[in-house]
Amino acid sequence: xxxxxxxxxxxxxxxxxxxxxxxxxxxxxxxxxxxxxxxxxxxxxxxxxxxxxxxxxxxxxxxxxxxxxxxxxxxxxxxxxxxxxxxxxxxxxxxxxxxxxxxxxxxxxxxxxxxxxxxxxxxxxxxxxxxxxxxxxxxxxxxxxxxxxxxxxxxxxxxxxxxxxxxxxxxxxxxxxxxxxxxxxxxxxxxxxxxxxxxxxxxxxx
Amino acid sequence: xxxxxxxxxxxxxxxxxxxxxxxxxxxxxxxxxxxxxxxxxxxxxxxxxxxxxxxxxxxxxxxxxxxxxxxxxxxxxxxxxxxxxxxxxxxxxxxxxxxxxxxxxxxxxxxxxxxxxxxxxxxxxxxxxxxxxxxxxxxxxxxxxxxxxxxxxxxxxxxxxxxxxxxxxxxxxxxxxxxxxxxxxxxxxxxxxxxxxxxxxxxxxx
DNA sequence: TAGATTGTTAATCGATTAACAATC
DNA sequence: TAGATTGTTAATCGATTAACAATC
Numbered sequence: 001x002x003x004x005x006x007x008x009x010x011x012x013x014x015x016x017x018x019x020x021x022x023x024x025x026x027x028x029x030x031x032x033x034x035x036x037x038x039x040x041x042x043x044x045x046x047x048x049x050x051x052x053x054x055x056x057x058x059x060x061x062x063x064x065x066x067x068x069x070x071x072x073x074x075x076x077x078x079x080x081x082x083x084x085x086x087x088x089x090x091x092x093x094x095x096x097x098x099x100x101x102x103x104x105x106x107x108x109x110x111x112x113x114x115x116x117x118x119x120x121x122x123x124x125x126x127x128x129x130x131x132x133x134x135x136x137x138x139x140x141x142x143x144x145x146x147x148x149x150x151x152x153x154x155x156x157x158x159x160x161x162x163x164x165x166x167x168x169x170x171x172x173x174x175x176x177x178x179x180x181x182x183x184x185x186x187x188x189x190x191x192x193x194x195x196x197x198x199x200x201x202x203x204x205x206x
Numbered sequence: 207x208x209x210x211x212x213x214x215x216x217x218x219x220x221x222x223x224x225x226x227x228x229x230x231x232x233x234x235x236x237x238x239x240x241x242x243x244x245x246x247x248x249x250x251x252x253x254x255x256x257x258x259x260x261x262x263x264x265x266x267x268x269x270x271x272x273x274x275x276x277x278x279x280x281x282x283x284x285x286x287x288x289x290x291x292x293x294x295x296x297x298x299x300x301x302x303x304x305x306x307x308x309x310x311x312x313x314x315x316x317x318x319x320x321x322x323x324x325x326x327x328x329x330x331x332x333x334x335x336x337x338x339x340x341x342x343x344x345x346x347x348x349x350x351x352x353x354x355x356x357x358x359x360x361x362x363x364x365x366x367x368x369x370x371x372x373x374x375x376x377x378x379x380x381x382x383x384x385x386x387x388x389x390x391x392x393x394x395x396x397x398x399x400x401x402x403x404x405x406x407x408x409x410x411x412x
Numbered sequence: 413t414a415g416a417t418t419g420t421t422a423a424t425c426g427a428t429t430a431a432c433a434a435t436c
Numbered sequence: 437t438a439g440a441t442t443g444t445t446a447a448t449c450g451a452t453t454a455a456c457a458a459t460c
Contacts, residue, residue: 096299
């Protein structure tokens, strides 16, 4: 397992993680590859194949134990610890992100929230309060943050991305429609629901 | 071109659409496969290959004209018209979605917003006002809506999904962490930033 | 002409899937 | 035992990429 996973395998393992986390919350103890397939739209054979590359996690005739499979996948993806992230933007989207349980559920802690609007300074958001934008660099360093989430309007996105990069952030999640220019060692994930929707529509219409 | 695109090709074409839309807003007229590659992290050869399967859209030594390439890709993806969608949930996330320019930019119109909270009824959100939840079915039918966006807490997501399905919606975008059970002819896209983040972290840490 | 970039080939690699023996 | 579901094989198909001639 010294080899790095391919992009496809890592993406699918993450999806399994999500399904398993939710299935556990629903009180399930075991799950079959067929059930995971129904929730993820990933072929059941491929799921078994993905998992069996790392060990024999299932029981024939029974399925997979959810708790133990969660642990195995977390080990493979090396996401067992807590991760601190910074959120830029305390507007509606920023508030929605900070108050969502989605991150905490996967061990991701929104350690600091920044906004350039002095009006918003000190306001509670999630389980922290809005910090002064000027303290971004200090905070990223002190809290060992490598992920920044941009919840700002497109017009301010590049500026905020530059500041995150200057602070040492290596992974940026961009929720604006702006295209961001970053150094080669920084990864940008732009989330654009409209684009995903057009793509979903194509398969519906054909 | 009678054949349906493969999932991979359709996904990539959607990404190109996003980059072209933004590049045009930035005032660019032409773009090279290399530039698209930098913004999408998709190999430049593959971009040219994807496009050349549908025609000779570029000029050697020059690149692609953004306007005309946009038109070509929209033709291929059959997304030239306006699409009405329904938004369920007028909380922070719902408000953020409704007020974002991201959908309008791609010809997607949030035609109606619903919330079960009577307090929110009639409030302005985006360019519409919050409608009574009970009128969902009527509205979906009248406005020819096939896409529903769920911006509700996980606890209410399945109920809302059931109502959307009963109303005739065929594509659901789920912004909660809940797993949704739907009939086979309904597509669910669950967006989970935490899962994407774990996946991005894996490639950063290895 | 010189430089740039497309369109296309050719080769490789990984993803996908049906089928089924193994076994719980 | 009967039924269910995994783990694995074998075969196919599509994705990916380097390289380069064509040509703007």
